[in-house]
Amino acid sequence: MGNKIYRYSLAGLSTLGICMALYVCLSSALLVALIVIALAIVILSVGERKNVIDKVYRLIGDNKALNLGIIALFILLLPFLVQGNNYLLHIAIMAGIFSIVALGLNFQIGGIGQINFAPAAFYGMGAYTSAFLSVKMGLSPWLGTLCGLLMAIVLGVVVGFPALKARGYYLSLVTIALQIIFTLMIVNSPWIGGPNGIPGIPSYQIGGFSFRTPVALGGIQLPYQVNFLYLVYILLALFALAANRLYNSRVGLAWNAIEQDPIVAACQGINLTNTQLLAFCLGAAYAGIAGAIYGHYTSFIGVENFDFSQSLIFICMVILGGTDNVPGVVLGAVLLTMIDEKLRDFSGYRLLMYGIVLIIILIIRPKGLLPKRIRVYQQKDRSEYSSHSAVVTGGSR
Amino acid sequence: MMGVLRTERVSIDFGGLRAVDNLDFQIGDEIVGLIGPNGSGKTTFLNIISGIYKPTRGRVYFNGEDITSLPPHMIRAKGIARTFQTNRLCLNLSILDNMLLGLYCQQQTTWWQAIFMSSSSSREIKLGIEKSLAILAHFNPALITRAYEPVMTIPLIDRRRIEIARAVVGDPRLVLLDEPTAGLNSEETNQMINDIAKIRRRSSQISIIIIEHDMTVISRITERVVCLNAGQKIAEGTFSEVARNELVRTAYLGG
Numbered sequence: 001m002g003n004k005i006y007r008y009s010l011a012g013l014s015t016l017g018i019c020m021a022l023y024v025c026l027s028s029a030l031l032v033a034l035i036v037i038a039l040a041i042v043i044l045s046v047g048e049r050k051n052v053i054d055k056v057y058r059l060i061g062d063n064k065a066l067n068l069g070i071i072a073l074f075i076l077l078l079p080f081l082v083q084g085n086n087y088l089l090h091i092a093i094m095a096g097i098f099s100i101v102a103l104g105l106n107f108q109i110g111g112i113g114q115i116n117f118a119p120a121a122f123y124g125m126g127a128y129t130s131a132f133l134s135v136k137m138g139l140s141p142w143l144g145t146l147c148g149l150l151m152a153i154v155l156g157v158v159v160g161f162p163a164l165k166a167r168g169y170y171l172s173l174v175t176i177a178l179q180i181i182f183t184l185m186i187v188n189s190p191w192i193g194g195p196n197g198i199p200g201i202p203s204y205q206i207g208g209f210s211f212r213t214p215v216a217l218g219g220i221q222l223p224y225q226v227n228f229l230y231l232v233y234i235l236l237a238l239f240a241l242a243a244n245r246l247y248n249s250r251v252g253l254a255w256n257a258i259e260q261d262p263i264v265a266a267c268q269g270i271n272l273t274n275t276q277l278l279a280f281c282l283g284a285a286y287a288g289i290a291g292a293i294y295g296h297y298t299s300f301i302g303v304e305n306f307d308f309s310q311s312l313i314f315i316c317m318v319i320l321g322g323t324d325n326v327p328g329v330v331l332g333a334v335l336l337t338m339i340d341e342k343l344r345d346f347s348g349y350r351l352l353m354y355g356i357v358l359i360i361i362l363i364i365r366p367k368g369l370l371p372k373r374i375r376v377y378q379q380k381d382r383s384e385y386s387s388h389s390a391v392v393t394g395g396s397r
Numbered sequence: 398m399m400g401v402l403r404t405e406r407v408s409i410d411f412g413g414l415r416a417v418d419n420l421d422f423q424i425g426d427e428i429v430g431l432i433g434p435n436g437s438g439k440t441t442f443l444n445i446i447s448g449i450y451k452p453t454r455g456r457v458y459f460n461g462e463d464i465t466s467l468p469p470h471m472i473r474a475k476g477i478a479r480t481f482q483t484n485r486l487c488l489n490l491s492i493l494d495n496m497l498l499g500l501y502c503q504q505q506t507t508w509w510q511a512i513f514m515s516s517s518s519s520r521e522i523k524l525g526i527e528k529s530l531a532i533l534a535h536f537n538p539a540l541i542t543r544a545y546e547p548v549m550t551i552p553l554i555d556r557r558r559i560e561i562a563r564a565v566v567g568d569p570r571l572v573l574l575d576e577p578t579a580g581l582n583s584e585e586t587n588q589m590i591n592d593i594a595k596i597r598r599r600s601s602q603i604s605i606i607i608i609e610h611d612m613t614v615i616s617r618i619t620e621r622v623v624c625l626n627a628g629q630k631i632a633e634g635t636f637s638e639v640a641r642n643e644l645v646r647t648a649y650l651g652g
Binding site for chain 2: 251254256260261263266269271282374
């Protein structure tokens, strides 16, 4: 009994520790953030060598309710922790939006092992569809978001169906082409603002309450970002849950089998076309809804938010966080969003610094911060069968 | 004899090369050995049956149904499972995950069920795990304790066992084994012969086509042997009949 309470509190403390580390990264200066990240990397590397990370995973997994509660409470209290600082809240919102896109992209990179170089095109498809419908057609932003999601899926099918006949480098080339076509098409379409973008995108409303009005909570005046923070993180929670369930289902397994060997996968009864298209379309759906929310949040979208370099950043988030690992991908997206914002101090050298940070992290953790792991289906199995070397070592790719 | 699989004058051309030439073949409730020198079209023939290649001419019937133009995943769903010449497990995945892949064709969960009805999805996985572990225990109980280890940490003989276990776990009607003893030493080959015999002991409703170069394997487990040379069937019968056949001797020894 005492052991149980001990484990319970240990699990709670480790989650709390992760939340606090993220909070410190978010709220302090670049140097402090980098030190925290460096410390985290050291802990991860040492922990893995001593098989501690595995135990922490189990500890957190065994006490899911408690840990999800702590994370939820952390996000709920975040506006108060940062004392209503709207810039920090903005970073947190962008981290959430990018996390959703990265989770979707992970179905392709982590799942079927195909690098899609056009996540920003799907993200932009969602944003432009929703913005256009609500600005030019007067559609409700909620419906616009739904249409954005659907249009991104349509783009996913139209591009994915022919493109997925190719694999590896060839598929990547097709997606690079898609990304370039998408940006060029927007710049050359005056009816969606061309190079000027779409300004004045309306915000979400519930009843008469606009998401762009500040709220007073517990006697403290909080900026309007709070509404979006909660909206984005509720969605992120749902989308991460869905991604996790897919990963643990036969669908996630089929994706991994296709990644490893498509012919063997087909000989196990996996329909290659449909299963790969599914990874493409679900990824597009995630990106589409994230893009739509982005538009309604910032009230302005321009082509520079959806260009090739944005796509590369999404890819970095997935790879740096850890492919095919839902917490890893979210962690990667959150960290890179924060680092990117912190580096604004460097102005001209920002991208250079960004690249250096990325390279250093990937040299130390080449498989990402939280690498892909062996699936564990039930906690009970785990004690029955030994589970050392849970981290996938090496690789056949 | 009730025919499980039958091919009618199957041919396949790769450019100017005819790898399989007018092959009539059939198998009932039995173990058939497929032998022949290198390049005689044995693996190509298995690839045609399992749908990886489409024959240039001829038809393939499975349980009386024409499966010639079906893609591999539908042929697997009909009940033909196979292993590969070079061991092709998913090395990054655990033993258990590889076994669950063998059950993929029997499972029903779609992506939206996986997301919105996760309890039925995990119940299906749980049943699959029980079944997988039972089959693993049948082949090598030691593998159960390693079920959560990635396959790349497992020695070759056990990888082959897992591949065979993956093929039979989904209750196929016909199993195609492509050189199951390649790369094994004689002790391991003996173990493998026992393992293949175990498949039949588990269920007599499984027919097996086995490609093999090791004639002790062929003589000990097959009930009938078909010998190919240059894509054509040159002999058929029990092992001792085929072994005495003059054409077979010439094909193997040259001259």
